[in-house]
Amino acid sequence: MNKEIQVKNPKTMAFILMLGAFLGLFGETALNMALTNVMEEFSVTAGIAQWLTTGYLLVLAIFVPISALLMKWFTTRQLVIGGLVISLLGAVLAALSPSFAILLTGRLVQAIGTGILIPVMTNVLLIIFPIHKRGVVMGIMGLVITLGPALGPTLSGVIISSLGWSYIFWISAVLYVFLTIYAAAQIANVSEITKPKIDVLSIILSTFGFGGLIFALSTMAEMAISSPQVLVPLLIGVIALLLFGIRQMKMDQPMVNLRVFKYPMFTLGTLMMFLSILVILSTAILLPMYLKGALLFSAAVAGLMLLPGNAVNVIMSPIVGTLFDKFGPRVFVITGSIIVLIGNVIFASVISATTPVWQIIVAFMVLFFGLTMVTMPSQTNALNELPRELYADGSAAMNTLNQVAGAAGTAIAITLFTAGQNSFALNVPDASQAEILASGVKYAFYFITGISAVALICSFFVKKAGGLKEKSPAAVKATKPAHR
Template sequence: MIMTQKHSMTQILLAVLATGVMIFCGMVIETSMNIVFPTLMAEFNISTSTVQWMTTSYLLVVSIIVPISAYLKERFKTKSLFIFAIVFFIIGVSIDAFAEKFALLIVGRIIQGIGTGVALPLMFNIIIDEVPTEKLGIMMAVGTLVTAIGPALGPTLGGIISDVLNWHYIFIFLLPILLVALVLGFFTIPQSRPLNKRSFDFIGFAFIPLLFGGFILALNQISTNGIASWQFVTSLLVGLIGLLGFLHRSKHQTQPLLNLSIFKNQQFSAHVVSFLLIQMTLLGLGFLLPNFSQIVLNKSATIAALQLLSGAIIGAIFTLLSGKILDEFGANKPIKLGTIIIFLALCLFLFSTSHLSNATIIIFYAIFMLGVGTALANIMTNGITLLPSTYKADGNATFNVTQQFAGAVGTTVCSTIVALFQSGTPSSDIYTVTTRLGTKAGFSVLAVLTGLSCLIMWLTLNRSNK
């Protein structure tokens, strides 16, 4: 049995870096692919609702794997999990680097999702297990910062690479970085907790892909076959069966894959819901803006990417600063301020859709990411601290699966809304006009979501201070 011991902050930082690099690469691919969606649509002759599966399939698989992270943490060594995860990710990236068919691209993304689903909770579990409470906020922010750099660089890299070379090189350039992370993690990943050879709930796990897959497919069917179609109804029923089955199984297992009793803590539940709504908006905007720029404003992939760069950098910087603020002053101020800024930014997008330009997109997105950087990581950190130490791994898994599933839902919802409005051929004026209308409808939905997130956190934090 492995005995508990503390490790140096240097080793912890390097371990976080090793696990974070893989997640960073996943975010780079995810955000850079959003930029080259129009290129992929033209090259493979596919629709908007089809191309979004490049992102949705990846996030869906991550969502399926992350709920078992608490089990994996108890059952297997952290270093073994990391090696498994990064090898799978490297295989998936290698497939996509040389794929010539869209179906093969999806296969590569699914394999990458398996790797990320295992690795994503590892980084935060290392921080939660190893870092003293008084430094937890800043270290959680560092972990979030590692992943936040991906969205900062991804769109720009995707745009430049696809314009100068081609989109295959997005994957090719990441391979040596992943190999370095593999070596770094092999020598630094710590193991502080003893292992527990508990049994795996295969029946409970079988409900997870039904749950997430069913609901995502149902959303996707709205634009392709309509809400009255048998495909939509069937997918929705599959999702409901998965949800009810997983809830029933978790309730009657002594050691469930994910301990859902943590949701009895109403304040924790409120943090999760708010986190979900913001994450949906983050990924939804990541789909709407690049497509709007290229289709409506007729900009290149590089210009569409550069529009998001300054905002992503601001978000990354304020993620780190807000963690320091949380450690010194608590979660109340950064979360409240951040959620207000996010809502105001979506209102700016919504009421200016008809007049959006390069300059306004850059400014509005920078404001949005200022809010995200101030609030998002602190919502996760504060939510996890509301739980007893025995449930923190379940809390971490909950936030991570929420992050990935929300991203998949946000991308699918926004692509579905745009696809419902679009008509005409891609080069026609009517296609441009209807894409603008669909984008405005997408902004409307995201504004409602961010307004709800803001309201939930203000009510929750005010209640906790009484």
């Protein structure tokens, strides 16, 4: 059923879940500004250091779909406290790391905790808040999902400059301790424990599928798609995902119920989220490189220049959430998609080695003004389309694809950035390093602008989720009398 479950402190539960997820998503990009420091301290190459981000995304993509199964086996309290404790252990391990291998291990452990917390957050919020209040709540949750990765470079730039990179983890660890204590006192059990049969083959196929895909996308940033290091994991990932999908559709109790994609607005909303996250993480990796490498700002200053765009996100998210409950998704998604396209057109037009920095700040603000109007309404409308028994499966499917989008955005952006640099260097042999770097970023933004145009086309098909059915298509089918 779609009726919400009454809990004593729904807002407190929402706060704990959102802050836990925010810390985890902040961790996705927090080390981007510190990679050069880590490379110097542990004497590793850029390709190896990049695994601190890639490995994090890899573990998230593997664990998020498994979380749909965990939610049917463990109580809400067990999963929330477990996710926070695992994240805490990972943060402490990374902060104390005497070697790169230990640092990477700590990052991967922290990602496991985040991979549990994010889908649990989405599922619980859908259960404890009634549908007419979801706009505001999901607006704030959308803020968490977009602001975490976007603020990573900004906050970490300041922390690295003033304290050192290990304090990124120490600050997170302190917050995890307080959250764990708070969660033990405040989190109520709201999930339904059904303990379905654990299908080991589904877990293996999911792991190899999403793991292979993200590994290939991440490696593609450094190697050609035809190289064995990219092609082999890509093929393994695609084949494993196809087999995983076929198996889920045939099972009575699937690990992730892919029948959620039979709901048109859920499928479209998930696609809009995928494209939005792709744009966000592409921009998150390109702009710091551009501001530091072409315009020659320090890490802290480059991070602070991204603050106005993040501030727009903070201000707009609750406003859009409140208005969503009154006006529905369509007006926001279409208007937001137009603004996102305008923001990326500005980037693609003005980026150079001599661009006035105010133009970059304004373009980033325009971009996030539009993204805020696209992400929350798309996600909320998509999940509103599902009956309650499919919330866990829907949030797992959507959040998994968000991680794939993040990895794809990062990999494709770096690949095109490198290609653009090489092309410009060949055509203009006397160009300065700043001009070459700026041309690479500009080239990548042509692709991001194209993605924005695709999102705009998709936005015209969005309509308010209808039906809000009590049962899924599979459940309805099961209630029909069998023909003899």
